[in-house]
Amino acid sequence: xNEQELNELLKxxxxxxSELRRDLWPQxxxxxxxxxxxxxxxxxxxxxxxxxxxFDWALLAALVVGVCLFPRAIPVWxxxx
Amino acid sequence: xxRTPPTELLHQFAAGELAAFExxxxxxxxxxxxxxxxxxxxxxxxxxxxxxxxxRIHRAHARFDPARSFGAWARTIATNVALDHLKVARxxxxxxxxxxxxxxxxxxxxxxxxxxxxxxxRRAFLQLPPRLRVVxxxxxxxxxxxSEIAQALNLSATAVKSRTFRAIRLLRSKLGNLA
Numbered sequence: 001x002n003e004q005e006l007n008e009l010l011k012x013x014x015x016x017x018s019e020l021r022r023d024l025w026p027q028x029x030x031x032x033x034x035x036x037x038x039x040x041x042x043x044x045x046x047x048x049x050x051x052x053x054x055f056d057w058a059l060l061a062a063l064v065v066g067v068c069l070f071p072r073a074i075p076v077w078x079x080x081x
Numbered sequence: 082x083x084r085t086p087p088t089e090l091l092h093q094f095a096a097g098e099l100a101a102f103e104x105x106x107x108x109x110x111x112x113x114x115x116x117x118x119x120x121x122x123x124x125x126x127x128x129x130x131x132x133x134x135x136x137r138i139h140r141a142h143a144r145f146d147p148a149r150s151f152g153a154w155a156r157t158i159a160t161n162v163a164l165d166h167l168k169v170a171r172x173x174x175x176x177x178x179x180x181x182x183x184x185x186x187x188x189x190x191x192x193x194x195x196x197x198x199x200x201x202x203r204r205a206f207l208q209l210p211p212r213l214r215v216v217x218x219x220x221x222x223x224x225x226x227x228s229e230i231a232q233a234l235n236l237s238a239t240a241v242k243s244r245t246f247r248a249i250r251l252l253r254s255k256l257g258n259l260a
Contacts, residue, residue, distance in 0.1 A: 003249060007221050010252075017122060018165055020114040020131075025106055027132055032099075032139070034095035 090184060091147035102142070106135055112152065113159050117234075120163040120215055121225050122171075130166055134159045153232060160215070160233040168213035205255035209248055216241055217248035 065072060086176065093101035113134055118127035120183060137158050138145075145154060209217060219225045221239065227238045227245075234241070 006249060006252065009202050010206060010217075010222050012205060013199040013219075014122060015113075018120045018124060019126075020111045020118075020128075023107075024110050024114070024128060024131055025103065025175070027128070028106060028135055031132055031136055035136075 086151055087148060090153060091145070095147050096140055096150075097142050102139055105138075107150065109155055110135070113155050116156055116159050117163045120160070120218055122167060122218075126166065126170075130159070130162050134162045136245045137162065156233045157235065162212055164215055167214060180250075201256065202252075205252055208255060210249055213244055213248040213251065216244040220245045221248070 063077075067077070082228045086108060090101050090104055094105055113125055113129045117134065118124060121127055121130065134155065138155060143157075145151075153225060206214065206217070216230060219230045219233075220227065226239045230236075231238045231241045236244075
């Protein structure tokens with residue numbers, strides 16, 4: 001089987017494709033709206049985080065460091081929470 | 082994808098105007114879909130990937146150079162999206178046995194044998210690595226010019242010819258004594 005015969009066999013074996021039959025813009029708009037909503041949620045979360053007082057962040061950092069240094073203390077922390 | 086939109090529209094798109102994006106979407110959706118469906122061979126998947134392509138286009142608007150061809154840019158992104166899909170999607174080739182014993186049927190008029198031949202060819206084709214399958218689809222089945230494929234895949238024309246040759250060689254080996 002030469003290359004030409006292989007091409008013909010491929011064309012017979014792989015079904016032909018059709019052109020686009022509907023407008024995809026409404027679907028695109030839904031995707032844009034969904035991403036915009038997700039983006040606004042993320043911005044709101046960031047702004048609420050930035051509104052937290054500095055000592056809350058310091059306390060959280062100390063907690064993370066403590067857990068990393070003394071992982072066996074995790075059950076104690078969980079008990080007190 | 083050679084229809085050139087007005088330069089002003091391209092500048093508006095690059096500046097992030099949604100109305101300009103909509104105009105470009107409406108003008109190019111059919112061509113982007115047509116390009117993708119030729120690669121993935123499935124209309125529903127092609128629709129989803131067309132949306133994904135335009136989503137990437139929308140996100141990358143600030144990086145678009147209005148002096149460039151929007152169609153060529155869209156085709157490159159569409160090719161990458163389709164290729165990503167082929168890498169993840171598993172082709173339905175469970176029943177394929179790589180080297181089934183088979184009579185020489187290339188010129189057999191028996192419809193059952195011809196159907197079996199087409200089926201084996203299709204499954205062998207779906208087993209090609211995605212990078213080769215894209216090139217083989219566009220070069221062998223769709224008969225697109227090598228230069229166009231090279232531009233869409235960010236390859237040289239020589240690399241396209243090389244991949245086409247490798248795809249043919251792999252197909253022949255998978256089809257065993259049929260080829």
